[in-house]
Amino acid sequence: MAGQTVNFKLNGEEIRAAAGWTIWQAARAAGVFIPTLCHHEALHPFGACRLCVVEVEKDGKKTLEAACSYPAAEGLSVETETPRVQKSRKMTAALLLARCPSVPLIRELAARLGVAEDSLPLKGRAEEACILCGRCVRVCREAIGKRAVSFAYRGPQRRVSAPFGEEAPDCIGCTACVFVCPTGAVKAVRQDNRLRLSPWQTELPLLSCSACGRSFAAEKVLRHLHGLQKASFDPETLCPVCRRKQVGEALEKVSKLGKAGSFPPGKEQKQFKH
Amino acid sequence: MKMHRSITDPAALEALRRELMAEGQAAGASVSVCCGTGCRASGALEVVEAFKQGLAARELPVKVNTRMTGCHGFCEQGPLVVLEPGNIFYCRVQAADVEEIISRTIVEGQPVERLLYLDSASGRRILREENVPFYRGQERLLLAHNGRIEPASLADYLAVGGYAALAKALTEMTPEQVIAEIKVSGLRGRGGGGFPTALKWEICRRAEGTTKYVVCNADEGDPGCFQDRSLLEGNPHSVLEGMLIGAYAVGAEAGYVYVRHEYPLAIAHLSGAINEAREYGLLGRGILGTGFNFELKISRGGGAFVCGEETALISSIEGITGEPNPRPRPPYPAVQGLWGCPTVINNVKTWATVPPIINKGGQWFAATGTAGSKGTMIFSLTGKVNNTGLVEVPMGITLREIVFNLGGGIRGGKKIKAVQTGGPAGGCIPEALLDLPLDYEQLTEAGSMMGSGGLIVMDETTCMVDLARYFLSFTQDESCGKCTPCREGGAQLLHLLEKITKGQGAEEDLELIAALSAAMQDSSLCALGKLAPNPVLTTLRFFRDEYLAHIVEKRCPAGVCRSLIRYVIDSSACTGCGRCRRACPAGAVQGTKKEPHLIDQEKCTRCGACLEACRFAAVLVN
Known part of the structure; x- marks a missing residue:
């Protein structure tokens, strides 16, 4: 398959995409914007939020499909802004706004798509921030290789949760879930040398830097990373800043021993700040 | 023996x-x-x-x-x-x-x-x-032996001609010829989708890959549907034989039966049949002395309705959460299914139809039915009909024939109002359309679907708004909650219907109902969300006056919606026997013996116990 391309129509223009690309990837390469919420480039397509729907014509039949997961294929005709697409996106935004009335990202999205504040009768809790995009669940599984959190319950009761709603025993405190959450529903608080993750109800001890004494990462993360590198874990470890500083100093020493200014030309030595 | x-x-x-x-x-x-x-x-x-x-x-x-x-x-x-x-x-x-x-x-x-x-x-x-009469109008092809054989007995199944089709396929036909015969028969998927079976098999046969699977979808979950259950319970070898033939046709050497855990008898009989077939060499290596190998396993589902959906079913067998994946089609599971391998997933009834087709030929099968829908279909006849049960009838029969000839008409001599076909995701066919010939296209055109073959008969005492609310509450309960339109849209829709049944609806709610339904149909991830609005849309189409009665007149014409009805006692008919007083769980019926009783509307919970208890037709619903 490598190197193969497919040709299809995007908003009336013939475009080329690499085989295996989704419509969303092909559109981005062609400079066509398609809004997404649950999609994240580091993760497999999930197709849950339905915001990225586009109208796909195939064999004379027009259907709405999720651009984030639908593969670009020879002979398709894809439209990204038809009235049908806009209507669907608007309703999706309205539904998410009703669920999460106070999340800025959703409020902006709804406003941009012209959704009125009270367009739907059933209102979510003011503090509800989770749109169930599943990025946290997927990043934990796909990128970190853990399955510390997951979806629980089904239908309208669906939520993201650590097993049995208790502390997540498999959580290593990497905070990747916090990083990928688009709405701020997953939070990490560092306090008193401890890392608190919500809504996972999980608390992990942080390791302190043996040089500067600041707590910087959960011990479990470092053990996990050492495990990946098949290295033994040393609790007497440095925080990233101190480690860089140490490496920098070592390099400086080496360069002073040799000729001055031996860094490759064009690359400036970065200043380390603490 | x-x-x-x-x-x-x-x-x-x-x-x-x-x-x-x-x-x-x-x-x-x-x-x-x-x-x-x-x-x-x-x-x-x-x-x-x-x-x-x-x-x-x-x-x-x-x-x-x-x-x-x-x-x-x-x-x-x-x-x-x-x-x-x-x-x-x-x-x-x-x-x-x-x-x-x-x-x-x-x-x-x-x-x-x-x-x-x-x-x-x-x-x-x-x-x-x-x-x-219940049997006379039927054409029993799949159910023919159900009442004649011991379900898990290989001897009984052989005595009625079992495994002759397998022998014929393996020794006299090439896989391509088997597929060609199925193509001639015009058999379409009996799980509800109606996809041509031969085409699915052909795609799978041509798909690249040495490991292929056949799967039997026995995750029957529609309320009131039990035809798949009855087939697995009553004649598991027929399903097995169909799967063996299918596996030979597509080039699969392994298969799964995905059956819900709530069907213990079906699982017991199926396991018995599989074990016996294996013992006698009808499963395993070199079946009937040919080079064909096949193994079959049972995969038990946890009873999630959505696992009947192909991609969710595949996930569930693979051991991960059974929810639909955004596996766009193509590639169909026939090309990339279980563990990424080409997989044919067919319903229980589809598999069981294969042996008779191979035995008697595709032409023979295609002689029954309509232009686009061939053969017979098993329906679960339930609801307000006299003869409830399983009926196997030729495609193209009308609903009227089923309800009145086989079903013996409506219970208590009441008037028929509608028939819900295709389960909770199907639609409501009104009395005026009862002469509609039952086939895939006609039902879809009427806004409903064949589905897995559920027929729920409703009479004048069924409230159509309440019915739509009930089916939607079912699909909402069973929605996995993954995609926004199904989860959030369904919840909003249910809320609106509940409002209407409580007499708090407004006319503009009907527009919003239509918009929400359209969004669910258009953009949901899987068929559950796409089809869930069907009962709402068909009742709105055929029974709009009932919706308006709830909204405008604050009245439930069928006398079902609790907030809109009052139970009262007709003092001229009441004999003061006290049955209703004793039956009332809320203590709302008051009165002394042999004097007409009264219902305290403040205390009344509108449960209807008094109405059921009364022997003198003195309790009225207003």
Whole structure:
């Protein structure tokens, strides 16, 4: 398959995409914007939020499909802004706004798509921030290789949760879930040398830097990373800043021993700040 | 029973079959007791025990076999007993009746009148099963042997011609010829989608890959549907044989039956059948002396409705959460399915239809049905109809024929209002469209669908708004909650319908209902969300006046929606017997003996217990 391309129509223009690309990837390469919420480039397509729907014509039949997961294929005709697409996106935004009335990202999205504040009768809790995009669940599984959190319950009761709603025993405190959450529903608080993750109800001890004494990462993360590198874990470890500083100093020493200014030309030595 | 340990070639299979058939004929007489789940619930196992003991205690001139068979379909009248010779049909048989059946019928050859089926139309008792109107209008292809064989008995299945189709396919046909025969038959998926079976098989056969799978979808979950269950319980070998033939056709060597854990009897009979088939060499390596290998496993589902959806089903078998994946199609599961391998997933009924097609030919099968929908279909007939049960009828039959000829009309002489077809994701067909021929296209055109074959009959006492609310609450409960339109849209839609049934609806709500339904249909991830608005849209289309009565007049014409009705006592009809007073759980009925009673509307919870209790039609619904 490598190197193969497919040709299809995007908003009336013939475009080329690499085989295996989704419509969303092909559109981005062609400079066509398609809004997404649950999609994240580091993760497999999930197709849950339905915001990225586009109208796909195939064999004379027009259907709405999720651009984030639908593969670009020879002979398709894809439209990204038809009235049908806009209507669907608007309703999706309205539904998410009703669920999460106070999340800025959703409020902006709804406003941009012209959704009125009270367009739907059933209102979510003011503090509800989770749109169930599943990025946290997927990043934990796909990128970190853990399955510390997951979806629980089904239908309208669906939520993201650590097993049995208790502390997540498999959580290593990497905070990747916090990083990928688009709405701020997953939070990490560092306090008193401890890392608190919500809504996972999980608390992990942080390791302190043996040089500067600041707590910087959960011990479990470092053990996990050492495990990946098949290295033994040393609790007497440095925080990233101190480690860089140490490496920098070592390099400086080496360069002073040799000729001055031996860094490759064009690359400036970065200043380390603490 | 003389059975060889292994059936190594088609000739051995035929020899064994002849032996078994001769043995069956020598026995001369048999008692078949329906031991399907329904009849078991009403005492079938006690009836079997009574027959076994009663027959053993007597010296009879001929040997009489007692058979525990699968579901006969006429669940309304269970437990059912059929006696051979003569095909004598007894219904609602209890253990206490058995002695009389043995002495009167088996010994003296006389029927027990009171146990014969009473035809309400003619007022006459009917002796033979084939003359009972419920059976007379049916064309039983898949259910033909359900009432004749012991479900997990390979011997019984062989005696009725079982595995002849497999032998024929393996020794006389190439895989391509098998697919061609299915193509000629015009068989379409019986799970509801109606996808041409031969095309699915062809795609899978041509797909790249050495490992391929066949899967039987037995995740039947529609309320009131039990045809897949009855087939697996009553004739599991027919499903097995179909899967073997399918596996040969597509080039698969392994398969799964995905069956819900709530079907313990189906699982027990299926496991029995699989074990016996394996023991006799009909599963495993070198089947019937050919180079064909096949193994089959049961995968038990946890009872999630959404796992009937192909991609969710695949995930569930793979051991991950059973929810739909955004696997766009193509590639269909036939190209990339279970563990990424080409996989054919067919419904129980589809698999069971394969052996008769191979035996009698595609042409023969295609002679029944309509232009686009061939063969027969099994429907679960339930609701406000006299004869509930399973009916197998030719495609193209009208709803009216099913409800009035086979079903015996509406209970209590009431007026029919509509029929819900295709389960909770299907639609409501109003009385005016009852002459619609039942096939895939016609039902879809009417806004409903064939689905897995559920038929729920509704009379004038059914509120169509409440019905839509009920089905939507079901699909909402069963939605996995993954995609926004189904999860959030469904919740909003349900909220609006609840508002209307409480008398708090507004006319503009109907527009919002239409918009939400359209969004769910258009953009949901899987068929559950896309089809869930169907009951709402069809009731809105055909019964808009009922919606308006709830909204504008704050009235429920069928007298169902609690917030909109009042129970009152007609003082001229009330005799003061006190039954309603004692029945009322809220203490809302007041009155002294032999004086007309009154209902305190403040206390009344509108449960309807008084209405059911009253013997003088004095409780009225306003």
